Amino acid sequence: MSKVCDDCGTVEGSLHEAFCTRERCPFCGGQLVSCGCASKVLELDADEQKALDDYEDDSVEPLAGVIRRWVKALDRKGRIPF
Ligand SMILES: [Zn+2]
Ligand SMILES: [Zn+2]
Structure with a gap:
């Protein structure tokens, strides 16, 4: 199993x-x-960083765009399977 x-x-x-x-x-x-690589890898500006820290609503910009870019960066790098 x-x-x-x-x-x-x-x-x-x-x-x-x-x-x-x-x-x-x-x-x-x-x-x-929780690792914080998104900030470094995406070079987030202050507003984007705040949106990510607060993580209130990921259907609203700028958080939505940050998440999209982060998922793309992870796919490029190669996500780690379970
Ligand atoms: Zn990391
Ligand atoms: Zn899982």
Whole structure:
């Protein structure tokens, strides 16, 4: 029987759901949702950084754009499967 992520439910060897708390960051190897690489990799400005820190509504700019760019950067780098 294969293992299942206890957060997002993905099976071993598959990618986690976007921003699953168990996903590791391909840039630093830390916990993706809390490692802070987004700021460095995307070179966020103050407004974007604040939006990301507050994380209120990711359907509203500038947070929506930050998330889109971050997902793209992760895909380019290669996300780490479970
Ligand atoms: Zn997961
Ligand atoms: Zn990182």
